[in-house]
Amino acid sequence: MIRTNTAFLDFILANQNNYPEGYVQELSINKGHRLIRQRSSVNAVSIIKEGIAKCFVYQDDGTDFILEFFGLGEVVGEIEMLNNEFSFAAVEALTPMTVLRIPRDRFNELLTKDKVFNHHVLKLLAGKVKYKATRFSFTHTHTLEQTLTKMLNDMPDLLEVISKKDLVSYLGITERSLNRILKILKDQ
Amino acid sequence: MIRTNTAFLDFILANQNNYPEGYVQELSINKGHRLIRQRSSVNAVSIIKEGIAKCFVYQDDGTDFILEFFGLGEVVGEIEMLNNEFSFAAVEALTPMTVLRIPRDRFNELLTKDKVFNHHVLKLLAGKVKYKATRFSFTHTHTLEQTLTKMLNDMPDLLEVISKKDLVSYLGITERSLNRILKILKDQ
DNA sequence: AAAAGTAAAGGACATTTGTCCCACCTGTAA
DNA sequence: TTACAGGTGGGACAAATGTCCTTTACTTTT
Numbered sequence: 001m002i003r004t005n006t007a008f009l010d011f012i013l014a015n016q017n018n019y020p021e022g023y024v025q026e027l028s029i030n031k032g033h034r035l036i037r038q039r040s041s042v043n044a045v046s047i048i049k050e051g052i053a054k055c056f057v058y059q060d061d062g063t064d065f066i067l068e069f070f071g072l073g074e075v076v077g078e079i080e081m082l083n084n085e086f087s088f089a090a091v092e093a094l095t096p097m098t099v100l101r102i103p104r105d106r107f108n109e110l111l112t113k114d115k116v117f118n119h120h121v122l123k124l125l126a127g128k129v130k131y132k133a134t135r136f137s138f139t140h141t142h143t144l145e146q147t148l149t150k151m152l153n154d155m156p157d158l159l160e161v162i163s164k165k166d167l168v169s170y171l172g173i174t175e176r177s178l179n180r181i182l183k184i185l186k187d188q
Numbered sequence: 189m190i191r192t193n194t195a196f197l198d199f200i201l202a203n204q205n206n207y208p209e210g211y212v213q214e215l216s217i218n219k220g221h222r223l224i225r226q227r228s229s230v231n232a233v234s235i236i237k238e239g240i241a242k243c244f245v246y247q248d249d250g251t252d253f254i255l256e257f258f259g260l261g262e263v264v265g266e267i268e269m270l271n272n273e274f275s276f277a278a279v280e281a282l283t284p285m286t287v288l289r290i291p292r293d294r295f296n297e298l299l300t301k302d303k304v305f306n307h308h309v310l311k312l313l314a315g316k317v318k319y320k321a322t323r324f325s326f327t328h329t330h331t332l333e334q335t336l337t338k339m340l341n342d343m344p345d346l347l348e349v350i351s352k353k354d355l356v357s358y359l360g361i362t363e364r365s366l367n368r369i370l371k372i373l374k375d376q
Numbered sequence: 377a378a379a380a381g382t383a384a385a386g387g388a389c390a391t392t393t394g395t396c397c398c399a400c401c402t403g404t405a406a
Numbered sequence: 407t408t409a410c411a412g413g414t415g416g417g418a419c420a421a422a423t424g425t426c427c428t429t430t431a432c433t434t435t436t
Contacts, residue, residue, distance in 0.1 A: 057322070059325075065324075065328050065329055067324075067325065078314070079314045079318055082310050082311050083314050083318065088318055088322060089321060115300055121310065122270050122299070122309065122310065123270050123271065125317060126266070126270040127271065128317045129313060129316045129317055129320065130267055130271065130276055132317065132321065133276065133277060134245070134276060136253075136320070137245040137247075137253040137255065140253050140360035141251055141253055141360075172328035
């Protein structure tokens with residue numbers, strides 16, 4: 001459930017030195033910092049080298065809905081860059097992070113000039129579509145108990161890594177419901 | 189809610205004659221025909237020139253979950269082609285359709301050789317990610333009544349175009365619930 | 377037009393999830 | 407140690423949705 005894309009990260013790390021100065025910048029990010037703010041312009045793409053971030057949409061009523069957790073090698077900002085639109089979601093560091101930042105013009109240049117880079121971006125987007133599709137169809141056709149069971153099975157340390165509040169936003173439920181299901185699972 | 193991409197369709201139609209014979213094939217498709225079957229290999233990308241299709245995941249328990257309705261200019265099969273994987277969803281014609289079909293090798297060739305084509309595909313994928321993200325966050329943070337009200341507002345002839353069964357699969361609810369909400373909305 | 381068969385709508389109850397609130401735990405300051 | 411504050415888990419009831427089955431409406435056949 002924490003998405004990764006090591007193939008892309010490895011590619012960037014291997015080629016980082018071939019690119020001219022300033023193409024790829026390494027940045028440290030504090031926990032809680034927003035890499036992308038909702039409804040604002042995005043001027044660079046970031047590839048995660050270390051740490052975890054959440055990508056979420058926040059509503060007027062104060063509730064958040066988490067779309068994805070991003071880990072190693074995942075990329076943020078490319079959608080906004082391609083659509084040439086303001087961001088529709090926010091991205092926030094859940095842990096201290098290191099990211100590789102590629103500014104807008106460099107990104108566009110790499111997209112047109114580097115076929116392998118271009119293909120990585122195509123695959124990465126295809127992966128995001130597929131992930132969302134399978135995730136949402138799964139949650140719609142399974143009970144909360146089944147969904148949580150699967151998540152805890154895939155990732156036993158889930159509750160140590162992700163806070164309950166974030167888990168609740170990810171599942172689109174209330175804290176009360178999460179507690180209820182966790183109690184049921186524990187009692188079994 | 190029925191997605192379209194006329195920019196891409198226009199581009200293909202304008203360039204169709206510049207491409208060598210066999211690059212773009214026009215096909216007629218009967219209502220009910222599956223353009224893509226779930227868990228099978230996909231050997232071509234199809235751009236919709238006429239008609240409407242549903243893209244859906246079906247579960248072992250017999251329930252379907254509709255991810256998107258595709259209309260004019262929308263593209264199917266590109267995700268599978270890029271991931272080089274079997275299809276994770278099925279696509280079925282809801283009306284008689286005409287599609288422009290580009291076989292695997294031609295598609296890959298266009299992707300690498302035609303920068304504009306490549307950019308259209310990048311944008312199209314970014315659009316699919318964004319659509320799914322906003323759709324699912326909306327349904328999670330709004331009641332069924334709000335969601336349906338919005339849908340009927342955006343598309344007053346919704347129930348003439350999309351069958352109740354399909355609407356139910358799209359919303360991830362039961363027919364009973366849909367009827368209940370429709371009655372409430374009618375009574376208001 | 378009447379009868380029979382089929383599909384759609386809705387009533388009644390069960391289950392799930394949300395809302396509201398209270399009890400308990402933990403840490404801190406007096 | 408006590409008193410207080412903030413946070414967490416859970417009880418009780420409300421609201422939403424699903425399941426099951428009856429009723430209604432619509433077709434088709436005779």
